[in-house]
Amino acid sequence: MIFSPDSRLPYNNKDDNMTEVRVRIAPSPTGICHIGVARAAMYNWIFARHCGGKMILRIEDTDAKRNIEGALESIVDGLAWLGIDFDEGPYYQSQRLDRYNEIIDDLIKQDKAYIDNDPEKGDCVRLRMPEGRMEYTDIILGDSGWDMGLLDDLVIRKSDGWPTYNFAVVIDDHDMRISHVIRGLEHFSNVSKQMAVYRALGWEPPQWAHFPLLMGPDGKKLSKRRDYSQFHIYSSIEDFRKAGYLPQTLVNFLMLIGWSPGDDSEIMGIDEIVKCFTLERVVKTNSQMNGEKLVWMNGKYIRSYKPEDLLELLLPFIAAAGYDVEKFDRKWLVEVVALYQDSISLLAEFCEKAKYFLDDEIEYSEKALNKHLRKGDAREILAETLEAMEVLENFDEESIERVLREVAAKHEVGFGKVAQPLRVAVTGDAVSPGIYETVALMGRARALKRIKNALNII
């Protein structure tokens, strides 16, 4: 990512080739990398990459009161994590005041704009709106129009000297030679205002594409304040990352909301999406986020990794859970990961599920103890299992299986009657991966110690 100190643009761009695809996102640096910003960035970036065009970052920072320190970095970082980068920028609106004023003054000279005196608010500049109906076409929504008589003369310069949003956007998009404005539906009604500015300036407007809005998992409007964690949904990219989502999951999932490739493909990598993405296939309806499908998809991606690669992704989560990552044998950890790869859907789940591998001491679930160890001859069976395991030459999966089968045969009980007591004894709970793998990987010392301990407390 490049941050050029002087990011003002050349004003004259008449000679440039306007057929080049150039798109942008224009966030305000007012907070974290919100899911809405990420989605807009994804549409623009994917469209740019599909067309071989350029992706540009512009910062709308004219409202100094709202600017937050570090917000730009967190937005750029969040997008980078998703795989979104920029070819140009960031350009700052705050550095382009001269350019806006030059155009406003010229508009006044031509009597296309005028100074409006308001005794209370001060002088502002308004653009004379055209008469009649303005027609325009949106790539996603189709033909539309607006009765311009409904609009007041648009304020283009506020009394504080700054241009208004709808004016600055037009100047910026033109100067940056933006070919397609791809943004959320909340901006749709700005088109008429911006078209009026394009017309006054005699400039060619870009192509418009307004994608529908993302609704919360509760079906209501997405709110920054609300906590959606019960739905496995978050409002910031950073929170998705912390919850253990993979970036490719988020990209895949978010793109499949509001767009489809046309066939039945569901699990799609970003390259594949770039290849077949078209704005025409973006749907027109608002859509609700479904956390269950998101979790499912993340599980699919988790299962697609080789265990050693998955471990690399898991390491930060293991460290964040308070473990000293260095104290574990790396190869052994890979095996633990392999054991759990099928049963986790979020990276953050690993430590909780595999805690009896990571912790020295385990906690026993009373319920599991009662159900599997304090019933029938479970205690006797476990004690016998312990005895047989103590004399095992090789403490490996095959040997352990043999022991369990022998014990089961001797007592004439099902395999579960032997496996479950053992499982509870070594893990503390009635649920774990396969019992031989679990016990073998745990190691002889740990397993035997835990069995003895269990026999003591039941």
Added chain:
RNA sequence: GCCCCCAUCAUCUAGCGGCCUAGGAUGCCAGAUUCUCAGUCUGGACACGGGGGUUCGAGUCCCCCUGGGGGUACCA
């Protein structure tokens, strides 16, 4: 209030007049695999908001209603 946009299973979607007794995915239910859980596989239930048209024929086109969303600032 006014303006604009939208409308297929619970959810995300396919469908661009006959291929639709509406397809896929998640979730849900059942079965298989099995030492528990998960995973995987197989099967099942679940939708064209309502009413008028147009047409030989409408989920697909038109109108109305209803519902949802967005916008109506000297915010962005």
